[in-house]
Amino acid sequence: QQQVKQSPQSLIVQKGGISIINCAYENTAFDYFPWYQQFPGKGPALLIAIRPDVSEKKEGRFTISFNKSAKQFSLHIMDSQPGDSATYFCAAKASNFGNEKLTFGTGTRLTIIP
Amino acid sequence: GAGVSQSPSNKVTEKGKDVELRCDPISGHTALYWYRQSLGQGLEFLIYFQGNSAPDKSGLPSDRFSAERTGGSVSTLTIQRTQQEDSAVYLCASSPQLAEQFFGPGTRLTVL
Numbered sequence: 403q404q405q406v407k408q409s410p411q412s413l414i415v416q417k418g419g420i421s422i423i424n425c426a427y428e429n430t431a432f433d434y435f436p437w438y439q440q441f442p443g444k445g446p447a448l449l450i451a452i453r454p455d456v457s458e459k460k461e462g463r464f465t466i467s468f469n470k471s472a473k474q475f476s477l478h479i480m481d482s483q484p485g486d487s488a489t490y491f492c493a494a495k496a497s498n499f500g501n502e503k504l505t506f507g508t509g510t511r512l513t514i515i516p
Numbered sequence: 517g518a519g520v521s522q523s524p525s526n527k528v529t530e531k532g533k534d535v536e537l538r539c540d541p542i543s544g545h546t547a548l549y550w551y552r553q554s555l556g557q558g559l560e561f562l563i564y565f566q567g568n569s570a571p572d573k574s575g576l577p578s579d580r581f582s583a584e585r586t587g588g589s590v591s592t593l594t595i596q597r598t599q600q601e602d603s604a605v606y607l608c609a610s611s612p613q614l615a616e617q618f619f620g621p622g623t624r625l626t627v628l
Contacts, residue, residue, distance in 0.1 A: 406558075408558070436616075438619075443621065444621055445520070445607055445609070445619030445620050445621050445622055446559070446607070446619050447619065448616050448617070448618075451616075491558055491559065493559075502547055502549075502564065502566070502611065502617070503549065503561045503564050503572065503575070504549075504551075504559070504561065504617065505561065506551075506558035506559040506560075507558050508557055508558040509557075509558050
């Protein structure tokens, strides 16, 4: 059972455009939603994260939008740059009983073209 | 400071052989996680160690997989009698309690 569904699988955006990646979850116990960025040959690195008490969080060019009622959250990359080309994973965690394991989406390969 | 390190970076083995993958977490991090990343898939949780508590082994796919964490620091993931479907990148992460997980670069395992 896939608890976090991510789309699209791949995305091509022109430099300067907006990249949007979407995720949907099923487990209402999830209370922490991070996005990870992964470059080839490297481990994932935390990009930005949100908790369900807010609907939006912005850090520089990266914004998470969160819709609790729809159980959806998305990553927006403004003014996309070639250096943003990477694989992006959404994830979710239910911090009950001290269990910190993350449930990941299947990833989106983002390519920014000049 | 030093991040999470994993060794080896690449491992090629023959079907049926046992393999050991090592993870050195960031010093002082109490929590350590193993995940598996298969081609075209997201990261799949395998096992989680937190301090001196019993590990959460709920993600281990079969009894051929085991892991230990010695002295609350270094961890070893062991796969016995490897199968071709075990081929994947095995990622280790560590974190202070209830905080961001920092990932290592992974070990790419290929089972021939």
